[in-house]
Every structure is written in structure tokens, then in C-alpha cells.
Amino acid sequence: METLGDILQQLSLAQGPHTLPKHELLQDHERIRNLLSSQKARHAFAHTFSDHTPHSSKAPLDSLKRITISKLTADTVHYGRVLVCRTIAKPLKFVGVQTIIEDPIVGQGSSGMEVAAARLSLYNFANFTGPHSDLNDHLPIGTRLFIKEPYYKPGSQDAVLMIRCDSPDDIILVPNEQVGGKLLAGLRWSDALPIKYGLPIKRGLKPQFESVDGLKQKGNEQFARKDYASAIDSYTCALELDPNNAVLLSNRAQAHLNLDQFRQALEDAEGAVKIDGTNSKALFRQAKALYGLRLYEEVSSVLKKLDMASADTEKLNQHTLQRLEEQQHGRYDLNNIFQEARSKQPPILDHADYVGPVRITKIAGKGRGMVATEDIVEGTLLLCSKAFAIVFPSEFPADARQNVINQQQSLSHFYIVKRIGERLQREPWTATEFYNLSAGHSIPPMSNTLQIDSDRIAKIVDTNSFTPKTYDTSSSSPMFPSNPPSTESSSESDDSKGLGLWILASYFNHSCLANARYQNMGDFIFVRSTRDITKGEEICVSYVLPFDEYDKREKTFNDREFRCQCQLCEFERAQPEATRHRASLLDQFYEMHNAIAKNDHSIIPRLMKIIDELRKTYETAASTGINASTSVSANAAKRKGGKKNKKKTIAAASSSSTTPTFVLPPRQLQLGMFPPISVLFHLYRSCAQLQQAVKTMVEGYELLPQCGNFVHIRAETAVAICMAYQQLRSSEEEARWMEIAKKEYELLYGVSKNWWDNMRKI
Secondary structure (H helix, E strand, C coil): CCCHHHHHHHHCCCCCCECCCHHHHHHHHHHHHHHHHHHCCCCCCCCCCCCCCCCCCCCCHHHCEEECHHHCCCCEECCCEEEEEEECCCCEECCCEEEEEECCEECCCCCCCCCCEEEEEECCCCCCCCCECCCCCCCCCCEEEEEECCEEEECCCCCEEEEEECCHHHEEECCHHHCCCCCCCCEECCCCCCCECCCCCCCCCCCCCCCHHHHHHHHHHHHHCCCHHHHHHHHHHHHHHCCCCHHHHHHHHHHHHHCCCHHHHHHHHHHHHHHCCCCHHHHHHHHHHHHHCCCHHHHHHHHCCCCCCCHHHHHHHHHHHHHHHHHHHCCCCHHHHHHHHHHCCCCCCCCCCEECCEEEEEECCCEEEEEECCCECCCCEEEEEECCEEECHHHCCCCCHHHCCCCCCCHHHHHHHHHHHHHHHHCHHHHHHHHCCCCCCCCCCCCCCCCCCHHHHHHHHHHHCECCCCCCCCCCCCCCCCCCCCCCCCHHHHHCCCEEECCHHHHCEECCCCCEEEEEECCEEEEEECCCECCCCEEEECCCCCCCCHHHHHHHHHHCCCCCCCHHHHHHHCCHHHHHHHHHHHHHHHCCHHHHHCCCHHHHHHHHHHHHHHHHHCCCHHHHCCCCCCCHHHHHHHHHCHHHHHHHHHHHHHHHCCCCCCCCCHHHHCHHHHHHHHHHHHHHHHCCCHHHHHHHHHHHHHHCCCCCCHHHHHHHHHHHHHHHHHHHCCHHHHHHHHHHHHHHHHHHHCCCHHHHHHHHHC
């Protein structure tokens, strides 16, 4: 019996780019379609991976000149041209959506002549996963197409030349009013295939020989099979016959809800309620749609019209009240959110967004950024936001990497670009806020936000995405990096990471010594101030890991097309020789990773020598011209005063300047010493040299600034010192460091007894 693998192997035997006659293209296409249907396509891939930079046409249709398949050139994007063609085969979804297209007959040619045909592969068009053997309902045979600036390339399996399209906006399904337009003028087709115009789906087509009740029953059966898209089509056909049927509108609203199509669901539910205001199902579905659109105040208004005795209504009401508390006051039960994110796979959570005392504005020399609208106390929640799009490693198929031709790109990048394209296609009203994000300094603003521009999506992801952070709270040495810096790139390590894009969070610019820090839980990002911030001051987060060396940080900045001018970067630029020597010493330290993992105490002398050599590289700090205006003790004293007294202090500072300069003492610029010091503490503690361990780690804690990502390390370090004092049975010091750790965690997560109790259990 012939298998799908057999067919693909046969196709791959051909050598070199070439074309096939129409009948052979149709035969190969039909063989694959039949196999997909009979075998349910176990070998097919659920997602699309590109082997090139996706092309997306920026040209308006009326500026393009007509071209035919027979005039296309291999391995070429045909700029300034539009391909006029029609489909002649039932489309299928294998990797992308595939069909066969043919040229029209130009001029006075014979109707029976053989015209050029080609495969057409459409990527990022289907917003569902998995293979499908027949998509004729969505792209019927005979559909006329305009393909803007077509890309003609050899297929990856058999080198047969094909048209590849990565952007849905590059395909235009010819509407009725353009049948006689200039691009179609003088064209005829080789046979009498039925001609299709307009949007090629069932919606809007007049049903024939079916009753309203029959179509409703058909839709209900499809709904019961969870074929919600087909159910929507059946309900739509029924509504063509009976447009004022509230039950049909309500049923279609529920089908849209099950596909997370909340705006369409709201439109149908509101239509049903307008016809029948007593329809409780329609009212409830209206409330559910508003909830999905995150319009919680409107949800409350609708729920007041329903019987709260219903368990479903009461549950939705309770969730809505919780979301309003989050949205209006920034009050989140972080302990429950943390547990929820750990227990769900993937961790897609149901919570509201919150915007605190921040606003977007232009920042001199940087473009747009985020500033404080009032004086802000350290530990204040500034922003909570649900991801516009996010992917987690748990979502990657086991064989996904072997199907990626461009091995330099991570799976998370491919997946998130695809996911964003699907969302923009499904929810075009979200395009403006997405395309308003920076795609890099060299990319001008986008004029047509209705276009799905794959190339621009990828650049926006490159410029604005965050890697969701996770921390191993069970590790006895959480400060030591589990993956030390390497001079070699590793696609495997990249594939173990997720990627997320949050719209508002993208407007926070970078500083290595940031005054705020982001933390993600599931698909939500929380941004909290890590020190006092004055009104009008820019708020920054760090895009790099706390102890990344200067060269690695600089590469990240170059990739994102900016230059960091924080005190740490300026300090290290001012001492290039010392910075290079420091990097060499840290390389020696990271090479000891295996011995450290085995608790090999014999490396302690080597560690101590590396720490002493690192200390010497900082001896020139005083000569760099960097003046210290703050200290660890000053910050600690300020924090003891409480938030009321601190507000007065901040107000006094802000009255003199809206953009104060935060300067660290030279001691807290010696950050390269911390990783080996933290490991030395761990080794001392494992061999019961507890007094030496505590002395070592207290020095490490004093190195850490109260900035950005370092706050998390400060908290973990305080806990580690506390545990060491517990082993020493020094209850007074244990209690003191426990209080220090608690204050550090309040900076990270706010004042929350439940959260602190949970951290102590961990």
C-alpha cells in the first residue's frame, strides 16, 4: 500500500529546479490529498517553518502590472507585478495550504490550448493546526486570485517550481465588482470550471434545497462534534433564510465563543438580545463575549439582567468582580497566580490588565519610552499585562527542530511570528497597537496596518520580545548560572526557551541598572519598581541577565540597535583592558562548572585566586571619574522609614529635578566578583565551614545594587545567609537576615503575607 512517505520520497528523486505540465501537477496533488484523507496525515506537520526571510508585499494593487505563470523567473520575487490566476484543484493543508493554479488565456488564444500551471503554497493562512485533505469550502475550485509580487521558487521536496506566499494580504480573492476590471480585461480561461468570486467560504452563500430547521439541526450536529467552524457556516446559511432568528444568532455566538472569536460572538449575542430581550442564553453569551474582550464593567451591567441563582452566572460574576479588583486597583493574589502558572500547561491564565502611574512619551535620544506620572515608592506595581502572543517550549512538537531548515532561528521565534500572524488575521482590530511597536530604527512606521506583513512581524518580535523567566527555587545554589556563557551558539538551549510579546511592556527601555523589574507568571508580565522613582523620571527594565559580561551585553544592544549608557556600561567602557582581563578570569571560572556541580572542594583555592584577581581589576575604579552619591547603608536606612516618610523624601527630590541621576558607589560596580563568591559560599557551606561561608556571602550581598534584576539575587542571597545562620544556630542573626530577605521579597512581589509564607515553605 502506498504511503505518504512513499510519495514524498518519489517526488524528491527529481534533480534541479523544473516545471511540470498541468496534468502531472494535478495527479501528484490528488495522490497526496487522497493519502492525507485515508491516513489522517500522521506524517504531516502542524505548523509552518520558513527556509527564507518571509516576503510581504508593501505595494498597492493598483500600482502593479499583470504577469502570468509562464513569464515567471525561478528564485525571484517579482516586484512591481501581480499574478492573475485561478485555482483548479481542491486545496489541502500539509505544511501550508496547497493548491494548483493556472494561467488565463491572453488575447485571441485557443480555448483548448495547454496553459501554464503551478503549485501555490500559502503559509500563515490557516488559523488551525493539523492536516486537512479538503479545504474546498474555504478556497473552492475556480476561485480567481491576484497574487501581489509573487515569489517563484523550487519546492523543498522535489525542486518543482512553485509560488510561495507568506502573507495573507498578498493574496486577493477577486470580488464581483472587479470581474471587468483592468487586470482581468481580455482574459479567458481554458475550460468551463465554475467561477467563484468574493470571499470563498460558505458564509454569505444562499443555501439551496435546505430549510431553516434542517440547517439549524446540521449546525447543532457539527457543534456537538466540536466542528465549530462548520457549525458557524450552517447557522449562517440558516440566517440567510431567517435573519431575525434569535436562537440561531445565539447558537452562532456560542460557536464563536468556543473559537475565542469574542468580537463576533458579541455581535451575534447582542443581535439575539435585540430581537428577544428575555433570551437568557443570549444574555449570558453576551456577558461571556464581553469577558473575553476584557470589558469587565460591561460584563457586570449585563449580569445584573440575569438570575444570579444560576451557578454559571454566579461563577462568572465572581470572576468579573476579581478582574475588576485587579484592573482598577492592581490587587492580585500572587500566591494563587504563582500556583496556577505552575500547574497549567501551557500556563495561559485568566486575569485582568492593570496600568499604574506610568505613561508612554518620547524620550530624548531613545524614541518612545515609559515615565512616571507621579512619585513612586520602591516595590510599587507599575504594570500588569497579558501577552499579545506567547509560546512555551511545552508546545513544541517533539520533531519540530528537524523540520526547520534555517537552523539559526529558534523554534520559539518561528512559532510566535506564526501565532501573531494568525491573531492579526483573526482579529484585525488589534493590528494598530501591534504595528505601532518599533521594528528597529531603520524601519519606517507602517502606513497600512490592515496588511499582514510577515517580515515586519519578525522584526517587531526581534526588537520587543521577552524571554519568560523561570527560577529554580529548589536549588541549594540558585545564584550559579545553570548554563554558563559559551563562545558557541546552541540551538538546543534556544529551543528550551519560550518567547512572549507584551504591548505596553515593550515601551520600557533598557538599563543594566534599571529602576524596575519585570517578572512573568504564565502569560502575564508584572513590572514593579525596585527603587524610588520621581515624577517624570524614565522607567527602565533590564534586557540582559544580571551577570552577563560586557561583550555579551553589548552584542544584545547591537542586535536591538541601541547603546546602553548606564553607569555600569560606562564604567566598563572606560577600562577596556581591565574589562577584557575580567572576562578572561570569568571564562576560567565558568570552565569549572562540572567540578562545582560535583561539590569538588579541591577547587576552593583556585576560586579564591580568581576572586582575588577579579578584585584587582576593579582597583582602578576610583580613577574613572565616577562619583558615588548613594550607598547600601543609605538605601537601607531610607527603607526603614516606611512608605509615608519616603513619599516626602521623593517629593523633595523631585522638586529639584524631574530626571534625577541614580549613581552607585564603586563597590557595587564590582559585579563580576559575585558569581564566583556565591559558588565559594556554596562550597564552604557543603563542607561545614559555615563561619567562612557566611563571611563570604555577606561580602557578595554588599556587592549587589538595588536595581532591576539584581533585586531577585539580593533576595535569594539574603535567604541563603539566613539558612547558614540557622545551621550555626545563631538565632539573632537568622532573624535579622530573615527580615532582610522579607523586605527584599516585598520589593519583588509587594507586601503579601501569603506570598512570603509560601516562599518560606519553598
